[in-house]
Amino acid sequence: MATIKDVASLAGVSVSTVSVIINGKAEERKISGQTIQKVNSAIRELNYQPSVSARRLRSNQSNVYTVGVFWASDFRMSLLSRFMTGLQSELMKLNTAVDITICPYESDKLKNEKRLYSINSYNAVIIANTSDEDNEYISRNPIPVPVVLFNRESEIYHTVGTDNAAAGRKAAEHLISAGARRVTMLCQKTSYLAMTKRSDAFIKTCLENNIEITKKDIVYADGSIAGGAEAGNDLYRKYKLTDAVYCDNDSMAQGFLHAMNKNNVSVPDDVQVIAIGLGNYEFNKFFNPSITVVDVPMEMMAAQCIKTVTEVASHELTAPSRTAFESVLHVRGTTKNI
Amino acid sequence: MATIKDVASLAGVSVSTVSVIINGKAEERKISGQTIQKVNSAIRELNYQPSVSARRLRSNQSNVYTVGVFWASDFRMSLLSRFMTGLQSELMKLNTAVDITICPYESDKLKNEKRLYSINSYNAVIIANTSDEDNEYISRNPIPVPVVLFNRESEIYHTVGTDNAAAGRKAAEHLISAGARRVTMLCQKTSYLAMTKRSDAFIKTCLENNIEITKKDIVYADGSIAGGAEAGNDLYRKYKLTDAVYCDNDSMAQGFLHAMNKNNVSVPDDVQVIAIGLGNYEFNKFFNPSITVVDVPMEMMAAQCIKTVTEVASHELTAPSRTAFESVLHVRGTTKNI
DNA sequence: CTGAAAGCGCTAACAG
């Protein structure tokens, strides 16, 4: 990367002249047109980019606290909005400037993110959506800046999450109280801790109520809306529809409901549906039919991430902390009200 | 903001000692436990934060290009995902490291964003969702770093957008070809250029086809799903439902459709609905009923923002450029197929 | 075991 010095020497002038020109003060300082020309062509030739770091440092405004948010770049991108909304609400309460840099990463490839393992990138990082493999990696290879892990568990990092087991249990309890007898689980292909916890609790609660869930009752799909629709169509075609379906996320539920609608399967009369609410609250509430969810309070969790980050920054927090928020059941149109 | 120097003098040691300790090399360098204690308590007392700028500068291996994305912090936050997906797809093609910092701002208050008017914050900025007022402000007060304006117009900045007028026209043409005779427009309360362009073209096209749209045919709502639902319920209660409704965004359409569903109004038999597709493509496709939209290619536009930014950076672009992508009509279940 | 000092890229005060 070319520096201002390189530009200066190529143009045959001093650095300050270059600086003056770059910052649009050429007129004011009466730099000759010729010099401006020389400098500009040097800039172009070297493809010079001013260094923001140097400028920030110099301008003493260097104390912007910079947080990197590592977020999976797949279909979970659609959950980013809700997270950012939560972050923002908390950031507004702060009187310090905080820069939020989004670092999308490929699932299972968190190890390739050099910015995670450099002290030169961010003051702190928030890591979300880690797969089991990613989690394993970061637990073995400590990250050199403060970390808040989102909805996962860790021995060495701060965590902010929800009571995933309770969420699975709540979903099962509601389905059972609504009269479900045979249940199908719609899960995401790629396994991660939060899902495992929910699923285990769901299965356990069902079993306690004499509903057995075996391998064949679990369907794996892409975690997207399209994935849910595909699974729904598939179950319908193969006459495998049970009287209740648990979806490990709301996107799949939306797709599933679309498939039911297309196939004239009545919800909740023929099939009841409950989902874990990860996406936009309104999407579920206003879907046709409106979807019963155990909502994960993403905004509160996001806000807590910022709180934790600032507490760490102010050295109030030393040992890894864990904060969990309760998920909340919203009974709506896809389950029966008995 | 305390610096490493302050820490050093409070602890009564040298800067380098502090640095060594901070970076976990105390063992390696055999710093005495006592010194470590002194330094750590000084750090805590002064609430010391290492400056990322200084670190980045020093370790000039990471001369990261930093782009600020200014995005309205209201309900449009839900559109951020789609934008980020587009950005990311383009960033991955690059071989340079680019940091994307999200700067949420309050609509009409862009003028308060100091980071926009400082050369010390970002190498370039992308500005989205500007209200008319915001646009007016930034056109009068030139921003000192390269700017790409998203889906707006400007004399002085680069713009990336869509053919808004064409989008409005396409929506009208489709509605007309589907047999609409009396049309209601559902628009957002806060006016902004893209909406105005679409609306004007929509109205004009209707008029050309002998459908007159007067003030009373235009309903203003909050641009959210809830806003659309409220407007839908309101129209129903007041017997003001026409045979076709144009929604200036898909969120409002979803809410509107929910209201229709609740009130047992059949879509598209009783009311046809078409929307401008700003949000997630899948949400509209898999909604019940699936929604006919004129889709704004947000991902492509986002990708182009990055392209433009890099072209500006490499000095290929000098005069303000404008790039526009075509919106595309997806005929689905909320309009009749005649 | 600890400190002095150079230098990352940039801007601005001051000097010619």
Next chain:
DNA sequence: CTGTTAGCGCTTTCAG
């Protein structure tokens, strides 16, 4: 009209 230079906060090499 243009150049010299100090210094922003930090890390690291080299000397004690």
